Amino acid sequence: MLKGAGYHTGIVGKWHLGLGGRGGPDWNGDIKPGPLEVGFDYAFLVPATGDRVPCVYVEDHRVVGLDPNDPIQVSYSKPIGNEPIGREHPELLSMGLSGDASKNGHAGTIIDGISRIGYMSGGRAARWKDAEKSDLLLGKVINFIEQNKQTPFFIEFAAHDPHVPRVPAPRFAGTSRCGVRGDVIVQLDWCVGQILATLEKDHLTSNTIVILTSDNGPVLDDGYDDRAREDLNGHLPAGCLRGMKYSIYEGGTRVPFLVSWPGHIRPGESAALVSQVDLLSSFASLTGQRIPLGDAPDSRNLLPAILGETKIARDSLVEHDGWDGIALRDGLWKYIPAVTGHPKRPARLAELYDLDSDLGETTNLDMRELGMGARMSGKLKAIIQSNTTQANGMP
Numbered sequence: 001m002l003k004g005a006g007y008h009t010g011i012v013g014k015w016h017l018g019l020g021g022r023g024g025p026d027w028n029g030d031i032k033p034g035p036l037e038v039g040f041d042y043a044f045l046v047p048a049t050g051d052r053v054p055c056v057y058v059e060d061h062r063v064v065g066l067d068p069n070d071p072i073q074v075s076y077s078k079p080i081g082n083e084p085i086g087r088e089h090p091e092l093l094s095m096g097l098s099g100d101a102s103k104n105g106h107a108g109t110i111i112d113g114i115s116r117i118g119y120m121s122g123g124r125a126a127r128w129k130d131a132e133k134s135d136l137l138l139g140k141v142i143n144f145i146e147q148n149k150q151t152p153f154f155i156e157f158a159a160h161d162p163h164v165p166r167v168p169a170p171r172f173a174g175t176s177r178c179g180v181r182g183d184v185i186v187q188l189d190w191c192v193g194q195i196l197a198t199l200e201k202d203h204l205t206s207n208t209i210v211i212l213t214s215d216n217g218p219v220l221d222d223g224y225d226d227r228a229r230e231d232l233n234g235h236l237p238a239g240c241l242r243g244m245k246y247s248i249y250e251g252g253t254r255v256p257f258l259v260s261w262p263g264h265i266r267p268g269e270s271a272a273l274v275s276q277v278d279l280l281s282s283f284a285s286l287t288g289q290r291i292p293l294g295d296a297p298d299s300r301n302l303l304p305a306i307l308g309e310t311k312i313a314r315d316s317l318v319e320h321d322g323w324d325g326i327a328l329r330d331g332l333w334k335y336i337p338a339v340t341g342h343p344k345r346p347a348r349l350a351e352l353y354d355l356d357s358d359l360g361e362t363t364n365l366d367m368r369e370l371g372m373g374a375r376m377s378g379k380l381k382a383i384i385q386s387n388t389t390q391a392n393g394m395p
Contacts (some may be wrong), residue, residue, distance in 0.1 A: 001280060002154045003039045005287040010148075011035050012140045013158030016049050019058070026070035027054055027123070030061045044140045046133070051123035051164050051223065053145055054119035055111040055127050057136075065126040072123035079108075079119045085198040086115020095165055096225035106164075106223040114165045114224075128328040130167035133160060134184075138191045141196050149202045157195070179231025181220065206263045213276065214255040214393040216322065219245035242361040248362050265308045272305040273329060273364045282306050318383060328380040332356040335376035352375065 003009050019025040019034045025047075035043035045058040055076050057064040063072065073080050084092055087107035094113030097104045111118045112130050128136075141157045161168075161184040166174075168183040172190070176182030192212060199205045215225040219236035220228040222245075243249030257274070260266060281299040284291050291299070305313035319327040319334075326344070327336040338352040352373045366373045 001039070001291070002287065003041065005152070005289050007152045007154045007287075008148045009040045009057075010044075010144045010153070011158065012044045012107045013137050014047060014056075014082065014160050014163065015043075015158070017047040019045075020046055024074075027063055027074060028068070031058055031063070034058075034061065036060060036343055037333045042144060044137070046128075046137075046158075046160055049163060050130065050133065050160050051106055051114075051117055052112070053109055053116050053118040054123060054124050055120070057126070057128060063123065063126050066123055070122045070124055072126075074123045075120065075135065076118040081119070081121025083119070083121055083250055084388050085109055085119065087266050095167075095237065098221050098223060099186075103224060103327065110155075114167075117165065124248075130165060131169050133167075133357045134169060134187055134191060138194060141145050141195060142196065143177045144244055145195070145198050145202065145204075149204060153282050157191075159188055159191060159370065161185065161191070162218075164224050164226070166224075166226055166228070175287050178233050179228055180226050181228040182231070182233075206261075208261070210260040211260040211279075212256065213259075214296055216255065217241070217246045217252040222370070240360045242388065246322055247327040248319060248336075249328050250355070252315050252321055253319040253327070257308055259308070261307065268308065270305065272311045273315075273317055273331075274305055275317055278302045278306075278314070280356045316379070318380070326380070326384075328374055328376050328383070329355075330379065333372060334361070334374060335373060335380065337377060337380065352376070 004056050010189075011223055014022045015035065019031050021033065027029045031176070043060055043063050044059070047054065047056070047058045054063075056066070057071070064074065081087055084096060085108055086093055087101045087104070089110065090096065092110055093115060097107055097115065101107050105117050106115055109121075110116075110126055111120070114130065137157070137160065141155060144155050145153070158235060162181065166180045166184045168180065168187050172183050172187040173180075173302070174183065175185045180371045189272060196205075196210070199210075220232075220237065223273055238244050238251035241249070241251035241254060243251035245252055247253075276297070277298050278300045280296050281291055281301040282303040285301045285303045300314065302313045304310045317329040321327060328333055334353045334355055338350040339345050341347075349364070350373060351364045353361045353363070354365060355361070378380045
């Protein structure tokens with residue numbers, strides 16, 4: 001959409017949206033489709049996440065620094081090649097695995113002293129060093145800004161710093177007093193500062209919208225024994241919110257959302273309910289673009305709310321926990337349906353919370369507010385039915 005509005009578009013960092021066709025990517029040739037096929041002019045990717053193979057960078061359509069005499073092979077089903085794997089050689093690991101290594105999904109091929117999800121062989125000259133990743137990605141973002149400062153641009157920096165495996169650059173190690181997870185957050189904060197300083201240096205600050213947000217709530221133990229939990233030093237990653245990543249409670253689904261546009265947005269806070277899904281329609285409005293009929297049916301133009309001009313935004317929003325749990329936000333009410341007969345989830349009663357007075361979701365009001373619970377249950381079922389009908393190609 002922004003490319004159609006005359007913007008030069010780039011993505012740097014974690015991708016994890018899939019690369020290649022039905023047969024998967026050709027790591028030794030042109031890797032497509034990918035970001036360049038969906039609107040980006042430039043891409044420099046961690047092709048999935050740092051805890052997955054292949055541990056190489058992809059620039060546009062090619063692996064960076066690949067030696068053709070050492071081709072990459074990747075498997076997510078069984079070991080390949082002769083590379084040591086974490087579950088068999090824990091003595092080679094610089095970062096241990098949490099829990100039972102035989103059941104830990106991160107116990108695959110060891111790259112840079114860390115075992116990953118999946119298995120790979122080859123590509124040795126192209127493999128990244130985890131401690132250098134943050135500086136390298138930041139450099140690509142700054143270079144993109146410098147090269148495009150004379151024209152409209154959009155750059156997505158999908159920073160990897162707090163994601164596992166957490167490996168800060170040596171100069172950030174021990175700077176947070178909250179262990180390695182805190183250190184990589186300090187590192188991310190520094191990266192954001194460097195980007196803002198670049199915009200200021202190039203006189204772009206007043207003409208650039210910067211959004212800082214996240215893809216889920218915080219997580220501590222996510223496969224590696226990096227003492228993220230033990231070294232919190234009293235810090236509460238989710239604050240007063242209940243739950244964390246993988247949870248349907250607000251600690252898992254509510255994320256930071258900071259918007260900066262000096263001279264246009266007054267400093268302050270807003271309780272307006274918005275979703276990242278709404279960014280597409282909102283920035284289409286800002287740039288005078290139209291969303292094709294049938295595209296992005298859930299995206300709403302909430303530009304005035306995003307820019308802080310109004311506190312009126314969504315009246316409702318469906319939340320998802322990343323697995324198969326859902327909930328409905330309706331204003332400041334939140335409804336979580338009951339779970340019964342699920343093969344992998346424990347049974348639980350329906351839950352209803354008034355987030356205005358109980359942001360921590362401590363008191364289930366469902367039995368006290370039967371009318372509200374029934375109304376929200378019906379609304380959620382109607383939304384699910386509407387989306388199911390659309391997915392099946394019916395009017």
